[in-house]
Structures are given as structure tokens and as C-alpha cells.
Amino acid sequence: MQCTAFDTPQADALRVQSDALVTVSGEGQITAVIARDDPRWATERARHAAAGSLRELPEGSYLLPGMVDLHVHAPQWPQMGKALDVPLEAWLQQNTFPLEARYGDETFAESVYRPLVQQLLANGTTTAMYFGTLHDSGNRVLAEQCLRQGQRGLVGRVAMDEPSQCPAFYRDVSAQVAIAETEAFIETVARLPGNAHGLVRPVITPRFIPSCTDALLEGLGALAQRTGVHVQTHCSESDWAHQHVLERTGVTDAQALHRFGLLTRRTVVAHANFLTPDDVALMAQVGASVAHCPLSNFYFANSVFPARSGHAQRMGMGLGSDISGGYSPSMFDACRHAITASYALDEGVDPDLPAAQRGRHDARIDHVFALWLATAAGGQALDLPIGRIEAGQQFDAIVVDCRTPDSNVCVWPDIDSPADVLQKIIYNATRSNVAQTWVQGALVHRRAAA
Numbered sequence: 131m132q133c134t135a136f137d138t139p140q141a142d143a144l145r146v147q148s149d150a151l152v153t154v155s156g157e158g159q160i161t162a163v164i165a166r167d168d169p170r171w172a173t174e175r176a177r178h179a180a181a182g183s184l185r186e187l188p189e190g191s192y193l194l195p196g197m198v199d200l201h202v203h204a205p206q207w208p209q210m211g212k213a214l215d216v217p218l219e220a221w222l223q224q225n226t227f228p229l230e231a232r233y234g235d236e237t238f239a240e241s242v243y244r245p246l247v248q249q250l251l252a253n254g255t256t257t258a259m260y261f262g263t264l265h266d267s268g269n270r271v272l273a274e275q276c277l278r279q280g281q282r283g284l285v286g287r288v289a290m291d292e293p294s295q296c297p298a299f300y301r302d303v304s305a306q307v308a309i310a311e312t313e314a315f316i317e318t319v320a321r322l323p324g325n326a327h328g329l330v331r332p333v334i335t336p337r338f339i340p341s342c343t344d345a346l347l348e349g350l351g352a353l354a355q356r357t358g359v360h361v362q363t364h365c366s367e368s369d370w371a372h373q374h375v376l377e378r379t380g381v382t383d384a385q386a387l388h389r390f391g392l393l394t395r396r397t398v399v400a401h402a403n404f405l406t407p408d409d410v411a412l413m414a415q416v417g418a419s420v421a422h423c424p425l426s427n428f429y430f431a432n433s434v435f436p437a438r439s440g441h442a443q444r445m446g447m448g449l450g451s452d453i454s455g456g457y458s459p460s461m462f463d464a465c466r467h468a469i470t471a472s473y474a475l476d477e478g479v480d481p482d483l484p485a486a487q488r489g490r491h492d493a494r495i496d497h498v499f500a501l502w503l504a505t506a507a508g509g510q511a512l513d514l515p516i517g518r519i520e521a522g523q524q525f526d527a528i529v530v531d532c533r534t535p536d537s538n539v540c541v542w543p544d545i546d547s548p549a550d551v552l553q554k555i556i557y558n559a560t561r562s563n564v565a566q567t568w569v570q571g572a573l574v575h576r577r578a579a580a
């Protein structure tokens with residue numbers, strides 16, 4: 131592909147590769163990114179042009195790494211954009227558990243998961259880490275949809291067995307059953323037809339400590355240690371959830387998860403707003419990561435996740451939409467919310483306080499940091515070679531077209547530098563700018579012609 135590519139190899143480093151040739155193997159791996167002034171550029175371009183394998187992006191279109199959404203509740207898709215006016219604990223019981231309980235019905239699961247995967251691809255999300263439900267059949271439908279539509283998916287069979295927190299209609303009958311079914315789902319995913327390259331992966335998924343018994347957490351921790359598969363859960367999300375775990379276990383979420391064997395290099399914990407300094411050090415030491423969900427944090431988390439300081443302390447992190455605690459499927463929106471939230475944390479929000487007491491300074495992130503969170507950092511969190519446009523990475527990428535007639539990204543070529551264009555993309559791109567979505571070298575979504 132002959133294109134100008136933007137990516138962020140580090141948190142504060144934007145890389146612009148202008149008019150580069152990105153070459154991709156038959157297996158979908160980037161083999162080289164050849165700069166315009168490299169002597170190989172002309173010969174490689176001519177070779178591909180002669181073979182009919184050259185794609186040239188038009189003026190005004192740019193290549194970006196595909197978006198990595200580290201936290202999506204797939205069964206909550208029908209609930210996106212509503213029911214956000216109650217606290218987390220009420221929202222779970224009143225709205226979310228009754229909806230999630232329906233996914234034993236494969237037809238219903240298909241009617242939700244097919245458009246969900248389609249819409250996320252159309253928004254530029256090439257990798258999603260999904261919470262499913264308790265139901266083997268529904269979770270299999272989700273994994274199959276990822277495979278069929280070509281999205282990189284990490285799919286978790288949710289486990290939750292604590293009777294005081296989970297209603298009888300949506301609860302594992304026992305820790306043993308939940309552990310056995312999680313293990314069976316790991317096998318199911320490995321054996322899915324067409325999944326030989328591991329495009330879809332299973333995830334051990336205790337919902338969060340309040341909804342799991344110690345026996346379940348211990349069993350899933352042992353499974354994580356034995357199999358090495360990814361783990362996802364929620365951690366220190368809200369005042370209520372954080373206090374609940376402190377009272378029940380005597381330690382913080384992160385420390386309890388560690389004791390249960392659930393904090394690994396391949397663990398992603400969502401939210402994590404109330405991590406203590408010791409928790410951050412523990413996360414960094416283990417190599418576990420946070421799915422920063424800036425939008426849903428405004429509704430459920432009672433605070434802003436301090437991404438800048440967590441990164442300074444070498445804790446892994448990425449971005450999550452947190453559908454449906456977050457109401458937007460767009461990772462461009464997640465970038466914008468992450469930036470806005472960081473400004474709110476930095477400046478503070480209560481005008482009655484003196485300026486010096488209002489905020490937590492040095493908390494701001496900018497659009498480059500936000501893009502890094504949504505791409506390279508997400509790949510690093512998942513321990514997968516995705517998120518950058520460079521040799522050795524998978525070709526998971528999107529083409530952003532700034533010249534589509536309904537674009538909110540307005541570029542003036544004689545005024546805007548390439549870095550300005552990228553900034554405008556992060557602040558103003560919508561789904562209509564995502565012209566193409568590529569996963570592992572395959573074109574998996576193309577915007578419909580206007």
C-alpha cells in the first residue's frame with residue numbers, strides 16, 4: 131500500500147511516514163515500511179504495480195493502526211445509549227443482568243452479535259476484548275461472528291456465582307460449574323473451524339470480585355496460571371465496588387486478584403480508578419494492564435482514571451469503550467473522552483475551590499497519547515503484535531478519508547501540517563471517515579459508496 135501512515139510507537143511520539151510503501155505478507159504481517167527516499171521504494175512500487183498488487187491511497191486519505199478496544203460488554207449492545215442515570219450497583223441489577231440473561235437463546239445472540247461486530251469494524255475497531263455472558267452457546271456465536279467477519283476478538287465466558295450479588299436467574303450454579311465451563315470454552319475457541327491462526331482467543335472472565343465467591347476466583351486463577359490465556363475483570367471501579375472488596379477481603383482489588391492468581395502479563399482490568407500506589411507498582415511488576423474507560427467512568431466510577439501518572443509508573447494500559455456503560459462504539463470518541471477527562475482531572479472541576487486546590491496537576495494527556503492508548507498501548511496490553519505500522523506487526527489498520535462529503539475533519543492543505551491533520555482526525559473523525567478496515571492483511575470492512 132502506498133500511503134501516508136500515522137502511528138505512535140511511544141506514548142508521546144507521533145510518527146508520520148509520508149508516501150511510504152507498506153508491504154504485507156500473504157499471512158497478513160507487515161514485512162517492510164519503505165520510506166519515499168529509500169532506493170528500494172521505486173523498484174518495489176514498480177514490482178507491485180506490474181503484479182497488480184499495489185494499492186494507492188488517494189489524496190486526503192491516511193493509514194492508521196486499527197483501533198484496539200480493551201473493554202466491550204457484547205451482550206449490552208441493545209442497551210447502548212440508555213439506562214445511565216443510576217449507579218453501577220443498581221444498573222447491574224435493574225438493567226444489565228436481565229438483558230444478559232437472554233443470551234442462552236442463540237437466535238437472540240446472533241441478532242445482537244452479528245450487527246455488533248459489523249458496527250465496530252465500521253467504526254475502525256480491529257481488535258475487541260469482549261465480555262460475553264454465562265452461556266456457552268451465546269459466547270460461541272460471538273466468537274464465530276468475529277471469525278466470520280474477520281475481527282480480532284478476545285472473548286470471555288463471564289463467571290459469577292456469588293448469591294448475594296447475582297440474581298438466581300443469572301448466576302453460575304456453583305464455582306465448579308463455572309470453572310469447568312470456562313475451561314470448556316477455552317477448548318471450544320481453540321477448535322473453532324477457521325481459527326487456526328488464533329484470530330479469536332478465549333479470555334478467563336470473572337465479572338468482578340463482588341459477584342464471585344473465593345472458590346471461583348481461586349479456581350479461575352489456577353486455570354489462568356495453568357493455561358496462560360488472557361484474563362479480564364473489573365477492578366476498583368467505583369467507591370462502592372472498591373469499598374465492597376476492601377471490606378470483604380481486607381485488601382484492595384488488585385492485591386486480592388494477585389492473591390487469587392488472576393493478575394498476569396495477559397490480564398486486563400477495567401477502570402482501576404482507585405488503585406493505590408502499591409497497586410500500581412504491583413500491576414507494573416506483573417505486567418498487567420488497565421482498560422481505561424473514560425466515558426463510562428463519568429457515569430459509574432465517581433472519578434477520573436489518572437492515565438498520565440499510571441504510565442509514568444510504567445503500568446500498562448489501553449482504552450475501552452465499555453459498551454454499554456459507555457454509550458459510544460467509536461474509539462475516536464474514546465480518545466476524545468480520555469483527553470477531556472484528563473483535563474478535568476488536571477484542572478479540577480469545582481469552581482468553588484481555589485485554583486491551586488482544584489485539580490491534580492500534570493494529569494493531562496493530548497491527542498498523541500490518546501491515539502497511542504487506542505492502538506500501540508492496547509496491543510502491548512494484549513501481548514499481541516498489533517497497534518503500529520512497522521515490520522513484524524500484523525497489518526491491522528484503517529484508512530481514514532478526510533475528504534468524504536460528510537466529513538467533520540476539515541483539512542486545509544496549505545495551512546495544516548501532517549501532524550495537524552492527525553490532530554484533526556483524532557478530534558473530529560467519525561465512522562463516516564473510516565473508509566476501510568483491515569485485519570491481518572484482509573479487507574474486512576469498506577464504507578458503502580455515498
Ligand SMILES: O=c1[nH]c(=O)c2nc[nH]c2[nH]1
Pocket residue numbers: 203218222226337338364367426430452455
Ligand atoms: O461498567 C461496568 N459494566 C459491567 O457490566 C460491570 N459488571 C461489574 N462491574 C461492571 N462495570
